[in-house]
Each structure stands twice: as C-alpha cells, then as structure tokens.
Amino acid sequence: MKTNWFNRLLLSYLPVFFIITLSLLLMTFLTLSEMSKKASVRANNALSHNISKLIDNKLADIDSLLLYEIQNNEKIKQFFSDNPKENRHYTDIQASSALKELLQNNPNIDSIYLYRTPDRTILTPSTLTELNDFMDSQxxxxxxxxxxxxxxTARTLAPQMTDGRNAQRVISLAKNTNLSNLSILIVNVRVESLLGWIASMTDNNSTFVHLNDEHGNLIVSTEAGPDGKTSGMRAGSVLSSSVSEQTGWIISSGTLNGGILEFVSSLFYLWMAIASVIVIAGLTWIIYVSRRQYRPVVTLMNMISGARKASPAHLKTEKVDEFKFIESSIEELLDESNMLQEQHKELSVYHKRHLFLSLMEDGNATANFGKYLEEELSRLGIDQPVSGSLVAIVEIDHYAEFAIQYRSDQHLLKYILGASVKELVENKPFTVWTEWISNSKMGILFLFHQQESQQEVLECCEKLRDWVANNLDFTVTIGxxxxxxxxxxxxxxxxxxxxAVGYKSSLGMNRIITPDHVVSKPKGELFKQLQVFRIISQSFRLGDEKWEDYYREMYQTLEDQLYTHDDLSSLMQVLIGYLQKEMAELTEEPNNVWIRDVQPSLLMALEEETQDEIYNAFYNILKAAFDKLNKLRESKSSHQLMHQVKIYIADNYSNPDLSLTHLSDEFGLNAKYLSRLFREAFGMKFVEYVSDVRMEKSIQLLIETEETIQDIGRAVGYDQSLTFIRVFKKHTGETPGQYRKKNSTE
Structure with a gap:
C-alpha cells in the first residue's frame, strides 16, 4: 500500500521516458550520420583530385623521361640514324643496352621497345626483329x-609479350623519335603500378577507387579481382569523381557498403519525422498523465487550506505552494534547533580556547585572575586543586608538505593527535588540556594535582612522538x-x-627539546660568519675549488651554535647577498646563469626546515652552478691561458714587481689585452685579484706565525710596511696589529 502511489507514478512516466530518450538518441545518431556522410563526400572529392594529380605527375614524369632519352641518349639516336645497314649491328646493340638500363632504373616501366620505320625493325632490350614477327605489331x-x-592507352599484353606469364594489363604510350620517317618509341607501364599509387593514398577497408578511361572502360580498381574484372567488387556508392587533365581518365571514389547503417542513413528525413512524432506524442502523454495525477494533490491542498483557515481562492491568488510551506516550516524549526545547539558548542569551544590562550599570555599574574581560573577550570570539570603546571608545544614537521598532502584531512589528523595525547595520560597524576595555537602548533597544558613529576611528562611526550612517527605519515617535534x-x-x-621548539632547525626534528638542550649550545652570532661568507663568495667567483672547504668550515661553525629557523634564514640570505655581489662582477653570460637559475633556487631552498636540509640544498645548488660556470670558462679560448696566469700569481705573489707589465713580458701578451682577458675570466681587475691573494696569505701568516708585520708585508710583496698596513686595513677594516690581537684573543 505504501508503494502504490510510487508505482503508479513510475509506470506512468518511465516507459515514456525510455521511448523519448531512445527517439532523441536516434535523432542524434541520424544527425551525426548525415554530417559524417557530408564530410565523407568532401573527403572523397579531395581524394579523387589528389589521386588524379598523382597519376598525372607520375605519367608526366615517364613522358618527360622518354622525351629526354629520345633527345639526349646518343645510343638511341644512333639507332634511328641513316647509317648503312652493314654498320647498324653495333649501334643496335648499344641501343638495346640503353633500353635495358632504362628498364633497370625505372621499375614502373614493364617493357619498352623501338620501331625504326625505314627497315621495319623492332628493337627490345633483348631482341631485334622485324615488325611482322613482333607479337605487339598490331x-x-x-x-x-x-x-x-x-x-x-590501357590495353592487355599477350602472354608472349610478358615472358610467358599470364596476360598483363598495361598502359602504353607511343613517342615520335624521328618525324621524317615516323619512327616511334613505345613504353608499357603495368596497371599494378597505377594500383600501387592509388592504394598508397586510400584505405581499402573503407574506401574504393575506380580508374576508367575516357570511354568509361575500367582500367584499374582497388576492388577489382586478379583478372582485372569488377564482378567481385563489394557494393558501394560513388561519392565523387575527377577527370585527369593529362589523360582524360576518370577517377571515381566512394565508401564501401555500410549495410543496414547505410540503409538507415538513406532514409534520413523519414526517420527524423518518425522520431519527432514519437517525441511529441510522449510529451503529450506526460502532460495528460501529470494533470490526472495532480488531482489528489488538489484534494490535499484543500484539506491543508481548511486546517490553516485559508481558502483555495486565497492560495491561488497568492500562489502559495502548501507542500513547500509545510516543508519549509518544519525545516525552519529543525534549523533553528540545530543552530542553537551549534552556537552552544561553538561558544563552549571558543570560551575554552580563549581561556587557554589567556593563560598563556603574560600580564595575567594577578590575584583576581587566579580566582577566575579556578572557577573556569571547575566548569570544565577540573575540580581538584592545581599544584603546578607545565606547557609542551607539539609542532608538525614539514608543515607545508603536510598541508599539501592532507589538504582535506588536516582537521581529522589534528583531532587524532589531540586524542592520542589524552589517551597516553590516562591513569596519570595530572590532567592535560590541548589546544591548537596555530596551524602547525598544538599546545599541551599539564596540570598537576598532587605530586609534580616532570619525568612522567617527558615519558608521555616521548611516547607521543614515537607513536606519531610509527603510525602516521609525518613526524612532530615537541618543545x-x-x-x-x-x-x-x-x-x-x-x-x-x-x-625550545623554535631551535629545531639546529637541534633536529622528530625529537624532544627541553630547556637543558637549548642552554647546552651557544646562540649563533651573525657577524662572526661574515668573513667566511666573503671568502666563500670570492673563491666561488674565481673558480677556486677551495670554496667547498670554506663552506664546510662554515657549516661546522653553525653546528656548534643554536639558530632559530628565522635566524638561519637571515644568515643564509646574507650569504646569497655576498654571492650576488661577487657574481655581478663577472661577464654577462655567467651573471645571467646566476640570476636566472642559481639565485631563485637558493631562495627556494630557504624554505627547508632544518639546518642540515638547508646546508645540503645550498651545497648541491652551488656545486652544480660552480661546475656550469667552469664549463663556461673552459669554453672560452683564453681559459687555459688565464689558468696559467692564475697559477703564476699564486707562485709569485711575493714578488714586489708583479704587475700587468711583468705578466705581459712573461707570457708575451699586450698588457691591455691581458687585463681584459683577466677581467672576463675572474670578474675583477688584476690589481684587486693580486691584492686579495696577498691579503689571504698575510692573514694566514698573522695567525699562524710570530713574524713582525714588516716581515709579513715583505713576504707578501710589499716592501713598504705603510703600504701593506693601508691595503690590509682597506681589505679587512682593521690594521694587521689589531687583527692579530683580536684573533689571538679569541
């Protein structure tokens, strides 16, 4: 009984729906079929025209070849000359050889022979005979x-003309060789060659092509049998034809028999009319049935209007849908109830979060605030007195990757993380309170009620870290x-x-970080790294492989110090700045490599979270860039020379007379040309480079030896100590004495 109304509606509309749908599908199919047929006609027109062009071009090539041979082949010309009969034997042999060569070079030609009218002689590639004895004399x-x-002309050769084979269908062309005595050259081309040309442009599974002569006689067809007859051809309709401009032959093409689909397509307008009538009849039936089924709805509306004290006329005037009205009224009541419940939950969650954040803020340590906290904790179900508290921060490692990987499941995973904390502290002498204080950080407040056991908190946090690492696809670091x-x-x-958790970039991820870990290492200082950055940048620009040693030395210093991620990012940006400054001194091509490829990659590497990841990313990028820049240098013809100059400077920096003039004499080059090559190779002037080499050596001597400043100046090429002190201060910002004193103190 409950499904009776539904069945009636279903049986009223479903058959009509299927009939209309099938009719519309039929109309769509017929429309597409008609469009396909028109497209096929256009395609066949193009095919016929192209095949006609192809055959004309192929036959024109053969015609041109014959004309060329008649006019230029001396052997053939001698055959038709007026030599005495007793002198023709040699010329006939030469002409036969020429015909053989012509056949070998043109596989489309089936046979060729010459006819000399004065003595009625036929010459083929293999025989010399009189016309009366020749098989093709007709x-x-x-x-x-x-x-x-x-x-x-299309014709059939006798078996005797085809070396004993079956009768061969060919097309033949006669060419005048001597207008005075009407001598001719006749060439025969196999019909199979025509068929091959046609087949190369057609699909024999769907398309057929007929080639007829100007009288309508079939020359060749893609549907013809081995005997050249068309009795075995599959039925199909000719869609287009084209007439050859050169031969007058007719090329016809069309599609093969499509069976019942072609029959249906041929009655396109009839089927469209039948389908249209069916659709109109179906719509009429739907309207009729809808009006009939609407009567019980009218009755229900009258009953509802009586209960609501509204007349049917009033309903019609205001166009009120009673079912809609009742449904909307019930939905409004349900929505209002749900809204009130959600508001209560949201207010509770918001109030709890607000209380948590207020507890974590400074400036709340007042007597009134303590009393307020006790009241609010009591409302949250924490009735026991609190003797102590401890906060832990759980941060999701590689949060950017986490956000991308779990775009829609982030809230679920965060909920699981919070629930795991509560499960781990069951039967512990403390209560936990968790809140997400940012997208990547969850705060955990441990409230102690009797004894305060910090060790148990550490154990719970370690269990939480281990559980996340083993059961989820991400890790957490806990401060x-x-x-x-x-x-x-x-x-x-x-x-x-x-x-504490801010130092995970230095201390590592997926671990517990306590205040003891933070105080175990000194805080990193930016300015101590500047000198190393400068040396790294200069070595990198000059193509000196020692930059890798300096870079590793810098990293060892970083490992011994603590940096937050922001501090580490700022530090590495300074290194990028030094490198950018040095690379700007190079020529345009290496500088473009830096700006286009290297610098953006380094800036992107700063998004890595840990010190090791940033270090490795920077090293890989700089190493690849260093190799690429070296290849650019090596591609220059002057690279080997500049490499020798660089070695010479490294060996003779202590020579006070070391200058461009000295180098030009040493290497036999013009000083200005040498200066330009040096700047292109190393991105700096010769004087600046020599000064840097001397200053690096002097710094080493100041730190490692007890020699006087004057002796060190002479050792690095400065006879005057004042000049050495001035250059050193310009290079380092300090005098040699100040630099030695500072570094010996450290």
Missing part, C-alpha cells in the same frame, strides 16, 4: 596509323617548558616551550 600499326596525338608552581604564571613555561 599496337605498332595502330599507333602509326592514328590520326590523333599519341596518348596513354617542553619548565615546571611552574603557580598556575597564573604558566605563561613562563609556555614561552620557554615555544622558544
């Missing part, structure tokens, strides 16, 4: 007696603050926990 006679210009004995001072523990 065609020779027809050609000689023809009153129309010679043209390509733990110190134990606080006054609840209103919890912000101190929070601040230390945030500070």
């Amino acid at each position: 065609f020779v006679g027809i050609s000689l007696n023809s009153r129309v210009p010679y043209h390509w 733990i603050g110190p134990l606080i004995h006054q609840l209103e001072l919890t912000a101190e523990s929070f601040r230390e926990a945030v500070n």
Whole structure:
C-alpha cells in the first residue's frame, strides 16, 4: 500500500521516458550520420583530385623521361640514324643496352621497345626483329596509323609479350623519335603500378577507387579481382569523381557498403519525422498523465487550506505552494534547533580556547585572575586543586608538505593527535588540556594535582612522538617548558616551550627539546660568519675549488651554535647577498646563469626546515652552478691561458714587481689585452685579484706565525710596511696589529 502511489507514478512516466530518450538518441545518431556522410563526400572529392594529380605527375614524369632519352641518349639516336645497314649491328646493340638500363632504373616501366620505320625493325632490350614477327605489331600499326596525338592507352599484353606469364594489363604510350620517317618509341607501364599509387593514398577497408578511361572502360580498381574484372567488387556508392587533365581518365571514389547503417542513413528525413512524432506524442502523454495525477494533490491542498483557515481562492491568488510551506516550516524549526545547539558548542569551544590562550599570555599574574581560573577550570570539570603546571608545544614537521598532502584531512589528523595525547595520560597524576595555537602548533597544558613529576611528562611526550612517527605519515617535534608552581604564571613555561621548539632547525626534528638542550649550545652570532661568507663568495667567483672547504668550515661553525629557523634564514640570505655581489662582477653570460637559475633556487631552498636540509640544498645548488660556470670558462679560448696566469700569481705573489707589465713580458701578451682577458675570466681587475691573494696569505701568516708585520708585508710583496698596513686595513677594516690581537684573543 505504501508503494502504490510510487508505482503508479513510475509506470506512468518511465516507459515514456525510455521511448523519448531512445527517439532523441536516434535523432542524434541520424544527425551525426548525415554530417559524417557530408564530410565523407568532401573527403572523397579531395581524394579523387589528389589521386588524379598523382597519376598525372607520375605519367608526366615517364613522358618527360622518354622525351629526354629520345633527345639526349646518343645510343638511341644512333639507332634511328641513316647509317648503312652493314654498320647498324653495333649501334643496335648499344641501343638495346640503353633500353635495358632504362628498364633497370625505372621499375614502373614493364617493357619498352623501338620501331625504326625505314627497315621495319623492332628493337627490345633483348631482341631485334622485324615488325611482322613482333607479337605487339598490331599496337605498332595502330599507333602509326592514328590520326590523333599519341596518348596513354590501357590495353592487355599477350602472354608472349610478358615472358610467358599470364596476360598483363598495361598502359602504353607511343613517342615520335624521328618525324621524317615516323619512327616511334613505345613504353608499357603495368596497371599494378597505377594500383600501387592509388592504394598508397586510400584505405581499402573503407574506401574504393575506380580508374576508367575516357570511354568509361575500367582500367584499374582497388576492388577489382586478379583478372582485372569488377564482378567481385563489394557494393558501394560513388561519392565523387575527377577527370585527369593529362589523360582524360576518370577517377571515381566512394565508401564501401555500410549495410543496414547505410540503409538507415538513406532514409534520413523519414526517420527524423518518425522520431519527432514519437517525441511529441510522449510529451503529450506526460502532460495528460501529470494533470490526472495532480488531482489528489488538489484534494490535499484543500484539506491543508481548511486546517490553516485559508481558502483555495486565497492560495491561488497568492500562489502559495502548501507542500513547500509545510516543508519549509518544519525545516525552519529543525534549523533553528540545530543552530542553537551549534552556537552552544561553538561558544563552549571558543570560551575554552580563549581561556587557554589567556593563560598563556603574560600580564595575567594577578590575584583576581587566579580566582577566575579556578572557577573556569571547575566548569570544565577540573575540580581538584592545581599544584603546578607545565606547557609542551607539539609542532608538525614539514608543515607545508603536510598541508599539501592532507589538504582535506588536516582537521581529522589534528583531532587524532589531540586524542592520542589524552589517551597516553590516562591513569596519570595530572590532567592535560590541548589546544591548537596555530596551524602547525598544538599546545599541551599539564596540570598537576598532587605530586609534580616532570619525568612522567617527558615519558608521555616521548611516547607521543614515537607513536606519531610509527603510525602516521609525518613526524612532530615537541618543545617542553619548565615546571611552574603557580598556575597564573604558566605563561613562563609556555614561552620557554615555544622558544625550545623554535631551535629545531639546529637541534633536529622528530625529537624532544627541553630547556637543558637549548642552554647546552651557544646562540649563533651573525657577524662572526661574515668573513667566511666573503671568502666563500670570492673563491666561488674565481673558480677556486677551495670554496667547498670554506663552506664546510662554515657549516661546522653553525653546528656548534643554536639558530632559530628565522635566524638561519637571515644568515643564509646574507650569504646569497655576498654571492650576488661577487657574481655581478663577472661577464654577462655567467651573471645571467646566476640570476636566472642559481639565485631563485637558493631562495627556494630557504624554505627547508632544518639546518642540515638547508646546508645540503645550498651545497648541491652551488656545486652544480660552480661546475656550469667552469664549463663556461673552459669554453672560452683564453681559459687555459688565464689558468696559467692564475697559477703564476699564486707562485709569485711575493714578488714586489708583479704587475700587468711583468705578466705581459712573461707570457708575451699586450698588457691591455691581458687585463681584459683577466677581467672576463675572474670578474675583477688584476690589481684587486693580486691584492686579495696577498691579503689571504698575510692573514694566514698573522695567525699562524710570530713574524713582525714588516716581515709579513715583505713576504707578501710589499716592501713598504705603510703600504701593506693601508691595503690590509682597506681589505679587512682593521690594521694587521689589531687583527692579530683580536684573533689571538679569541
């Protein structure tokens, strides 16, 4: 009974729906079929025209070849000359050889022979005979007696003309070789060659092509049998034809028999009319059935209008849908109830989060705030007195990758993380309170009620870290603050926990970080790295492989210090700045490589989270760029010379007379030309480069030896100590004495 109304509606509309749908599908199919047929006609027109062009071009090539041989082949010309009969034997042999060569070079030609009219002699590639004894004498006679210009003619050769093979269908052309005595050259081309040309442009599975002569006789067809007859051809309709401009032959093409589909397509307008009638009849039936089924709805509307004290006329005037009205009224009540429940939940969650964040803020350590906290904790179900608190910060490692990988499941995974914390602290002498303080950080507040056990907190955090690493596709780093004995001072523990987790770039990810770990290493200082950055940048620009040693030395210094990710990012940006400054001194091509490829990659590498990841990313990028720049240098013809100059400077920097003039004498080059090559290779002037080499050596001597400043100056090429001190201060910003004193103190 419950499904009776539904069945009635279903049986009323479903058959009509299927009939209309099938009719529309039929109309669509017929329309597409008609469009396909028109497209096929256009394609066949193009095909016929192209095949006609192809055959004309092929036959024209053969015609041109014959004309060329008649006019230029001396062997053939001698055959038709007026030599005495006793002198013709040698010329006949030479002409036969020429015909053989012509056949070998033109596989489309089936046979060729010459006819000399004065002595009625036929010459083939293999025989010399008289016309009366020649098997194809009839065609020779027809050609000689023809009153129309010679043209390509389709015919069948006798078996004797095909070396004993079956009768061969060919197309033949006669060419005049001597107008004075009407001598001719006759060439035969196999019909199979025509078929091959046609087949190369057609699909025999769907398309057929007929080639007929000007009288309508079939020459060749893609559907013809082995005997050349068309009795075995599959039925198909000719869609287009084209007439050859050269031969007058007719090329016809069309599609093969499509069976019942072609029959259906041929009655396109009839089927479209039948389908249209079916659609109109179906729509009429739907309207009729809808009006009939609407009567019970009218009755229900009248009953509802009576209960609502509204007349049917009133409903019609205001166009009120009673079912819609009842449905909307119930939905409004349900929506209002759900909204109130959601608002209550949201307010509770918001209030709890607000209380958590207020507890983590400074400036709340007042007596009133402590009392307020006790009241609010009591509302949250924490009735026991709080003797101490501790804050832990759980940060998701590689959060950018996490956000991309779990675009739609982030909230679920964060909920699982919070639930895991609560599950791990069951039966522990403390209560936990978790809140997400940012997209990547979750704060955990441990509230102690009796005894305060910081070790148990560490164990719970370690279990949480291990569980996430083994069961989820990401890891977390947890920073733990110190134990606080006054609840209103919890912000101190929070601040230390945030500070601890901030150093994970140096200490590593997927671990626990406590304040003890933070104080175990000194904080990193930016300015101590500037000198190393400068040396790295200069070595990198000069193509000196020692830059890798300096880079590793810098990293060892970084490993011994603590950096937050922001500090580390700022530090490496300074290195990028030094490198950018040095690379700007190079020529345009290496500088473009730096700006286009290297610098953007280095800036992108700063998004890595840990110190090791940033170091490795920078090293790989710089190493690839260094190799690429070296290849650019090596591609220059002057690279080997500049390399020798560089070695010479390294060996003779202590020579006070080392100058461009000295080098030009040493290497036999013009000083200005040498200066230009040096700047192109190393991106700096010769004087600056020599000064840098001397200053690096002097710094080494100041640190490693006890020699006087004057002796060190002479050792690096400065006879005057004042000149050495001036250059050193310009290079380092300090005098040699100040530099030695500072570094010996450190």
